[in-house]
Amino acid sequence: MKGIEVKQVVKQFNKETILDGIGFTLEPNKIYGLLGRNGAGKSTLLNILVDRIQADSGVIRIDGEVLRDNDQVLSKMFLMSEVNLYPQGEKVKQIFKWTERLYGNFNMQQARYLAHQFDLDLEAVFSKLSTGYRTIMKLIIALSVPVEYVFLDEPVLGLDANHRDIFYKELIASYNQSPRTFVISTHLIEEAANLIEHVMVLEEGRLIIDDDTEKVLANAYMISGPEQEVDEYSEGLNIIGSDHLARIKANYVYGELHERPIPDLINIDKMDLQTLFINLTKAGERNE
């Protein structure tokens, strides 16, 4: 089977359970969004997927083969993350060459093109780059390595709005040119929402959403109007949060609506991914 299969992955740090029996599959050539509050375990999960951190239990298979200590499957994957693995004193162009030697292949033409798009100086020394440009260099490498599975952990960290825009466009262009699987962990949900075909939300050690974005959003509603009418109509629905604005109330609902007609004073709008995420993951805070 092509793709990544994750079964019952458990990870604890200092007796605290970070991943509590996580299971999901990643299909070939799809763009996934991995969402979760700070400390939810996104980086831990991505590091487990590339065997940089070992899970306490569970099984991960890449194209049908077990991941653990398997160099052959590891060469199909790349994790771009915060960690600076690159030789600090080297120039950008030397780091590109170093990556080419490491992977046996590298799309140097693509890397040079992207460096030009982002205005990254190939002669610059890595350690002297600004925070944003360090991220840019790592992104360029992630988009130019010849792998089937690319994991991007907070790929736009430190990037200004223009550079983020370039990144989103170039990611799509690169994906269209050479389809592969991407998993993007990000807090900038609104910006990334259009890229993400499939959304995974990590909360308290579990995946509370793992579905196609379109399907998820098709069930996400904001019901607004006078408080009493809104509450009456919302009864029996899966309310995940609410807001008040003067005498108007909005209930956020994730799930199916009633089949009966919508009362005159009630407005029903679709919720965007960020609003859905905020309301779904606020619940944990209330229970603390």
Ligand SMILES: Nc1ncnc2c1ncn2[C@@H]1O[C@H](COP(=O)(O)OP(=O)(O)OP(=O)(O)O)[C@@H](O)[C@H]1O
């Ligand atoms: N090496 C480690 N030793 C101990 N605890 C760790 C270690 N790595 C991560 N943790 C803890 O595991 C939890 C999850 O961390 P992780 O970095 O995976 O979260 P995240 O979802 O990526 O967060 P953020 O969005 O803030 O980057 C945190 O509570 C963190 O403190």
